[in-house]
Each structure stands twice: as structure tokens, then as C-alpha cells.
Amino acid sequence: MGNMKLTLKIWRQSGPNDKGRMETYPVHDVSEDMSFLEMLDVLNDQLVRKGKDPIAFDHDCREGICGMCSLFINGEAHGPGRGITTCQLHMRKFKDGDTIYVEPWRSTAFPVIKDLATNRSAFDRIQAAGGFVSVNTSGNLVDGNAVPIPKHDADKAFDAATCIGCGACVATCPNGSAMLFTAAKVSQLALLPQGRPEAKRRALAMVEQMDKEGFGNCSNTGACEVECPKGISLEHIARLNREYLAATVTKE
Ligand code: SF4
Numbered sequence: 001m002g003n004m005k006l007t008l009k010i011w012r013q014s015g016p017n018d019k020g021r022m023e024t025y026p027v028h029d030v031s032e033d034m035s036f037l038e039m040l041d042v043l044n045d046q047l048v049r050k051g052k053d054p055i056a057f058d059h060d061c062r063e064g065i066c067g068m069c070s071l072f073i074n075g076e077a078h079g080p081g082r083g084i085t086t087c088q089l090h091m092r093k094f095k096d097g098d099t100i101y102v103e104p105w106r107s108t109a110f111p112v113i114k115d116l117a118t119n120r121s122a123f124d125r126i127q128a129a130g131g132f133v134s135v136n137t138s139g140n141l142v143d144g145n146a147v148p149i150p151k152h153d154a155d156k157a158f159d160a161a162t163c164i165g166c167g168a169c170v171a172t173c174p175n176g177s178a179m180l181f182t183a184a185k186v187s188q189l190a191l192l193p194q195g196r197p198e199a200k201r202r203a204l205a206m207v208e209q210m211d212k213e214g215f216g217n218c219s220n221t222g223a224c225e226v227e228c229p230k231g232i233s234l235e236h237i238a239r240l241n242r243e244y245l246a247a248t249v250t251k252e
């Protein structure tokens with residue numbers, strides 16, 4: 001099987017200050033077994049052979065772990081399909097003759113670096129503001145597994161910890177909100193005893209940083225949960241709101 005002919009409409013932008021535009025690229029001999037990124041590799045190979053500038057796009061692990069791949073495909077973050085990242089999207093999701101629109105994440109807080117690659121360091125700064133525990137790792141430590149944790153809490157913390165920081169939640173939110181990401185990072189620690197001592201400071205600092213970065217407000221549309229490749233639940237946003245409120249009313 002294979003040999004699909006496709007028309008790609010791809011966002012090209014030479015740098016952060018370029019206005020950018022959609023450009024059209026025909027691609028032939030696309031196998032349904034290719035991943036979406038492999039199909040872009042083939043197109044880039046053709047562009048390089050013709051002496052043209054290849055299309056810049058982010059990727060690293062290509063197995064749904066690192067969160068680097070970040071394409072808006074036919075109006076959906078990570079394209080058609082649920083619970084997958086762009087690198088896990090296969091060309092069998094498309095048909096011969098299809099026209100496919102490929103754009104970068106669109107958000108004020110994620111400026112375009114070039115073409116389809118965006119700067120998502122705002123997420124790093126939110127994480128650095130409080131997404132950690134300050135435990136002493138230099139001496140004799142209690143084995144983490146020796147601390148009793150209710151199974152329900154451990155499971156929920158694990159679910160939150162599966163967030164890969166891809167940014168699909170922001171890109172798909174009509175307000176460009178980073179609440180699902182921030183909520184996952186706060187929840188992951190709020191549910192565990194190791195995270196409690198710094199819980200108040202963490203919730204306040206991470207929300208403050210999120211606001212500084214220019215993300216929009218959450219208005220509970222739920223689009224983020226639908227497009228999240230890791231199925232991070234809106235219930236983590238409810239937990240972040242509770243953590244933040246409790247921290248605000250009891251702060252010294
Ligand atoms: S919450 Fe989901 S969509 Fe948002 S950054 Fe984490 S994994 Fe990606």
C-alpha cells in the first residue's frame with residue numbers, strides 16, 4: 001500500500017519578526033506506514049536536493065515521550081486522532097488526494113522561532129518557579145517507596161506526571177491558557193506527602209509565573225483535555241484552583 005499524493009499547505013516564517021505565510025508543497029509516494037514527521041523528512045530531503053530551505057519543525061524522541069513535536073494539523077493540535085503526539089500520527093489517517101494544513105502552535109506566549117518551531121521556554125520558567133521538591137539528596141534518605149501513600153493518590157499523581165509539556169493544551173485553548181499544564185505539574189506534587197511542605201509556595205509561584213508569561217485565563221471550555229495526548233484531566237485544574245485558593249487565604 002502507499003503512493004498517496006498529497007498537497008501540503010505549510011506555514012513558512014523565516015524568523016520571529018517575519019510576517020509568515022502559507023506555502024503549497026505537493027508530495028508524492030507517501031506510504032501510509034510513514035509517520036507524519038517521516039513524511040516531512042521526505043519533503044525536506046526533496047527541498048534540500050533542490051537547494052531550497054528545509055522546513056524547520058521540532059522533534060526529538062519520536063515516540064510520544066519528550067513533548068517536542070508540536071504541529072497544528074488541519075486545525076487540530078497533534079492532528080486527527082486522540083491520545084497521540086504528532087510523532088505518533090501515521091499517514092494512514094489521511095487519504096490519497098488530501099490537502100493537509102500544517103501550522104505551528106499559535107500563542108502569544110509561544111512565539112515562532114522559524115516555520116513550525118516555537119519557543120516554549122515559558123513552560124520551563126513555570127516549572128522552575130516551583131515544580132520541584134527541595135529535599136536533601138546528599139545524605140541518608142528514606143526510600144521513597146517506604147513512605148505509605150494511598151493507592152488512589154499515587155495513581156492520580158502518576159496520571160498528572162505523564163504530562164510531557166508539549167503545549168497542545170495552550171495551542172488548542174481559545175484563550176491560550178496554560179492551566180492544564182500548570183495544574184498537572186502542581187497536582188503531581190500536591191498529591192504526594194513529599195510535595196506538601198512546599199505546596200502553598202509552589203501553587204502561588206507557578207500561577208504567578210504563568211500569568212507573567214502572557215498565557216490567557218481558563219474559561220473551562222475543556223478543549224485542552226480533549227487534545228491532550230496524555231489525557232490529563234480537567235480535575236487537575238480543579239485541584240490547582242483549590243491549592244491556589246488555600247494558599248492565598250492562609251498565606252502569611
Ligand atoms: S497537559 Fe497535556 S497537552 Fe498540556 S503540555 Fe501536558 S501533555 Fe501536553
Ligand code: FES
Nearest residue numbers: 060062067069087
Ligand atoms: S518527538 Fe518526542 S513526543 Fe514527539
